[in-house]
Amino acid sequence: MEVDRSDVSFIRRKVKVNKMVNNSILLKLENIKTYFFLPKGLFKTIVVKAVDNVSLEMKKGESLAIVGESGSGKTTLGRTAIKLVEPTGGKIIFDGKDITNLNDGREMKNFRRMAQIIFQDPFMSLNPYMTIREILEEPLIIHGFNDQKERNEIIIKALVDVKLQPPEEFLLKYPHMLSGGQRQRVGIARAMVLGPKFIVADEPVSMIDASSRAEILYLFKSLQEKYNLTFMYITHDIATAKYFSDYLAVMYLGKIVEYGPSREVIMNPKHPYTAALISAVPDPDPNNRFIYRKVISGEIPSAVHPPPGCRFHTRCPYKFEVCDKKEPELETLDSSHKVACHLYTKK
Amino acid sequence: MASNVLEVEKLNLAYKTLRGDLLAVNDVSFSLKPGETLGIVGESGCGKSSTAYALMKMIPSNTSIFTGKIIVDGENIMEMDDSDLRKKVRWKKISMVFQGAMNSLNPVIKVGFQVAEPLIVHDNVPKKEALEKAKELFKLVGLPQDFINRYPHELSGGMKQRVVIAMSLVLNPKILILDEPTSALDVMIQAQIMNMLKDLRKSLNLSIIFITHDIALASDLCDKIAVMYGGQIMELGTAEQVLLDPRHPYASKLIGSIPTLRSDKKLEFIPGAPPDLVNPPPGCRFSPRCPYRFELCDKEEPPIYILDGGRQIRCFLYKEKGQGE
Ligand SMILES: Nc1ncnc2c1ncn2[C@@H]1O[C@H](COP(=O)(O)OP(=O)(O)OP(=O)(O)O)[C@@H](O)[C@H]1O
Ligand SMILES: Nc1ncnc2c1ncn2[C@@H]1O[C@H](COP(=O)(O)OP(=O)(O)OP(=O)(O)O)[C@@H](O)[C@H]1O
Ligand code: SF4
Ligand code: SF4
Ligand SMILES: [Mg+2]
Ligand SMILES: [Mg+2]
Numbered sequence: 001m002e003v004d005r006s007d008v009s010f011i012r013r014k015v016k017v018n019k020m021v022n023n024s025i026l027l028k029l030e031n032i033k034t035y036f037f038l039p040k041g042l043f044k045t046i047v048v049k050a051v052d053n054v055s056l057e058m059k060k061g062e063s064l065a066i067v068g069e070s071g072s073g074k075t076t077l078g079r080t081a082i083k084l085v086e087p088t089g090g091k092i093i094f095d096g097k098d099i100t101n102l103n104d105g106r107e108m109k110n111f112r113r114m115a116q117i118i119f120q121d122p123f124m125s126l127n128p129y130m131t132i133r134e135i136l137e138e139p140l141i142i143h144g145f146n147d148q149k150e151r152n153e154i155i156i157k158a159l160v161d162v163k164l165q166p167p168e169e170f171l172l173k174y175p176h177m178l179s180g181g182q183r184q185r186v187g188i189a190r191a192m193v194l195g196p197k198f199i200v201a202d203e204p205v206s207m208i209d210a211s212s213r214a215e216i217l218y219l220f221k222s223l224q225e226k227y228n229l230t231f232m233y234i235t236h237d238i239a240t241a242k243y244f245s246d247y248l249a250v251m252y253l254g255k256i257v258e259y260g261p262s263r264e265v266i267m268n269p270k271h272p273y274t275a276a277l278i279s280a281v282p283d284p285d286p287n288n289r290f291i292y293r294k295v296i297s298g299e300i301p302s303a304v305h306p307p308p309g310c311r312f313h314t315r316c317p318y319k320f321e322v323c324d325k326k327e328p329e330l331e332t333l334d335s336s337h338k339v340a341c342h343l344y345t346k347k
Numbered sequence: 348m349a350s351n352v353l354e355v356e357k358l359n360l361a362y363k364t365l366r367g368d369l370l371a372v373n374d375v376s377f378s379l380k381p382g383e384t385l386g387i388v389g390e391s392g393c394g395k396s397s398t399a400y401a402l403m404k405m406i407p408s409n410t411s412i413f414t415g416k417i418i419v420d421g422e423n424i425m426e427m428d429d430s431d432l433r434k435k436v437r438w439k440k441i442s443m444v445f446q447g448a449m450n451s452l453n454p455v456i457k458v459g460f461q462v463a464e465p466l467i468v469h470d471n472v473p474k475k476e477a478l479e480k481a482k483e484l485f486k487l488v489g490l491p492q493d494f495i496n497r498y499p500h501e502l503s504g505g506m507k508q509r510v511v512i513a514m515s516l517v518l519n520p521k522i523l524i525l526d527e528p529t530s531a532l533d534v535m536i537q538a539q540i541m542n543m544l545k546d547l548r549k550s551l552n553l554s555i556i557f558i559t560h561d562i563a564l565a566s567d568l569c570d571k572i573a574v575m576y577g578g579q580i581m582e583l584g585t586a587e588q589v590l591l592d593p594r595h596p597y598a599s600k601l602i603g604s605i606p607t608l609r610s611d612k613k614l615e616f617i618p619g620a621p622p623d624l625v626n627p628p629p630g631c632r633f634s635p636r637c638p639y640r641f642e643l644c645d646k647e648e649p650p651i652y653i654l655d656g657g658r659q660i661r662c663f664l665y666k667e668k669g670q671g672e
Contacts, residue, residue, distance in 0.1 A: 069533040179620035209390040210560065211604045215616035236533070239606035243614055266608055280538035283607040284563040286586035289384070289570065292545060293538040299503050300533075 459495020584658030
C-alpha cells in the first residue's frame, strides 16, 4: 500500500507533453490593466488596481497556473482574458486577432465559443432546476446548433469525455442528485460542449474533497491532451499547480512577480515572495511539528493604495535602497524563467 | 508517563433527520496526554465538528443518540449535570474555538472586552483586572496589546482568528479544541498562526485537539493523528506512523492524494464519494470505494484492531496481525 516515491513516470509524461505542444501562440496579453472604479461619497472614486500591467503568452495546448493569495488579482486576470471583464488598458490577442475592442457580432460570438470558464463552486454554478441534459444543451441552443440529433451526440460525447458514465444515466438527473465531484464534471462538460480552444478554470477543485481533487485534475490533463486545449488554472494551491501545470505565474497585488516552468519555479524560486509562499505550505511530514515555518510578517496591502516601487517591499526581507523607489520589471533570467525583483536587475 | 487529561471511549452521536437517524460519530475512542496534540483529519462531513461539540457536551436539540464516556481530568462528564459541567469543566478545563468563529465576533463590542467578558460576567473579576488578562492573552497570541480597544472590523482575518483563540484561553483550560482554525485564511497567515500555536502549546503546556481537512497542515502541529471517515476513526497513531506508513486503505489513499512541493510522487485519488450517514453501506463504511475489499468487508463492520506501537486500525486486513479491542 506504500506510495512509490521513485515513480517518475508522471514527470516523463510531462516532458513528452511539452514537446507535443505546438509552438504557435493562442493567447497574448499585453500590458493588461483591469481597474475597478468604486464610487465613494458623491464626488470621489476609489480605484482598485486588481490587475496592473500584466503581460503573458500562452501557447496552444499549454497549461498555465496562476497562483497567489486572496485578492492578488487571479480571478480578475482570468476573467479579463476571456473578456468577462473589460480591461482598463492593454491588448488581448487571441489566435492572432486583437479582440480587445470586440463587442458583439459574429466574431465575438465565435470568441465566446472558443473561450470558456469553469467556476469554483460546483454547487452554485449549476441551475438547480435544470436537468444535466438541459444544462449541457443550453449553450448549444444559444450558439445555433439547431439539429436535435447533433446536440444529443455532442452532449453524450461530453459526458463520456468527463467520465460521467453511462451518460444516459446522468441526462435526466438534477445537480442535487450528484456528488460534488460529479457536479464539477458537469461544469467541465458544459465548458466542453462548444469545442473550445481555451479554458479558464477558476479554483475548480477548491470545494472538492482532497481525495477527489487529483481525479478532476487528471481529467483536465487528459482533455487538454486529447483536444490540444490551452488551459489557465487559477488556484491558491501551489502544490496542485506543480503537478498539473506546465507553467506557473505568481501574482502579488495585481502583478506577475515570477513566471516559469512550474517545477523550475517551485524547486528554484527567485522572487522573495515566491520563496515565502512555498515555505509557508507544509507537505505531510511528521518532522514539521518540531520546526517553525519560515514566514514573512504582515499581510497583503490594499490594491487601492499599492506600495510604491516594488509592491512587496513592505514585507520583503531582502529590501534595499531602490526597492521602494523604482518598480521592478518582469525580466527574463534564463530561457523562460522570469522574475520582477531588483535583486536580479542587471547593473 | 503522565496520565491522560482526556479519555474518550466509544463515543456515539446521532442526529434525528427527516430521512432517519444520522450517525455522525460512531464508536470513537482516543486519549490525550498533557501537552500533547491530536489531529483529527478527514473530509467534509466525516464527523469532525460533531466529535468536537460532543466533547464539549454542546449537542444540538435534534440529537437522538449520545452515548459513551468522556473523561476529562479523571471525571466522566457524560454523567455530570449541566450546572456542574458549567461550573467546573466547560471553558475551564476544556475549551474550543468553533469552526468559522472569527466571523461571529460581536461587531459593536471592542475585542478586548469580548475576550475578558467571561471573567467579568461569570467569575466576578473586576473589569480592569479582566482587561489586563485580555492584554496578557493578546501578547500570547501575537497581537499588539493596544488592540484590545479595536472593533472586529478594524482587524484582518488573521487577527480576528488570534482574538478568538485568545478568547478560548481566558479561563486557563488544559485542553483546547481548534476546529479548522485556519481554513479561511491565506497560506502565509496560516503559517503565522501555526507558528504561534507552537509557541502557545509550549508556554501553556496545552493539550490540543486540532481539527482539519488538511492532513499536511495537521503534520505542522500534531503528535498523533486520527483519520476519520464516515463518522469513525479509521486509523489513529503517531504522526510518524500515520503519515509515513499509513496502514488503513483509506488513510493510505488519502495521503497518496496529497500533492507535495518538496518531493515527487504519482498522485492517487479515491473514486466514488463518501457514505451517506443515514444509510451507511453495510459492513465497512469504506468498502464501496476500497481497492482491497474482500468477502467479509460488506458483511460485517470491522472492529478496531490495535497493532504494534499502539496504533488503532479499523480494517479486516489486520484481523490476524492486530488484537481485537
Ligand atoms: N467587481 C469588482 N469590483 C470591485 N473590486 C473588485 C471586483 N472584483 C475584484 N475586485 C477587487 O480586485 C482585487 C483582486 O480581486 P480578485 O478576485 O481578482 O483576486 P483573487 O486573486 O482571485 O482572490 P481570491 O483568491 O480571493 O479569489 C481585490 O482587491 C478585489 O477586492
Ligand atoms: N444538527 C444536525 N442535524 C443533522 N445533521 C447534522 C447536524 N450537524 C451535522 N450534521 C451532519 O452530520 C455529519 C457530520 O457533520 P460534521 O459537521 O461533524 O462534519 P465535519 O467533519 O466537521 O465536516 P466539515 O469538514 O465540512 O466541517 C454531516 O453529514 C452533517 O451534515
Ligand atoms: S525588488 Fe526589492 S523589495 Fe521587491 S522583492 Fe526584490 S528585493 Fe524585495
Ligand atoms: S475492512 Fe475491507 S473494505 Fe474496509 S478498509 Fe479494510 S479491506 Fe477495505
Ligand atoms: Mg479568485
Ligand atoms: Mg466541521
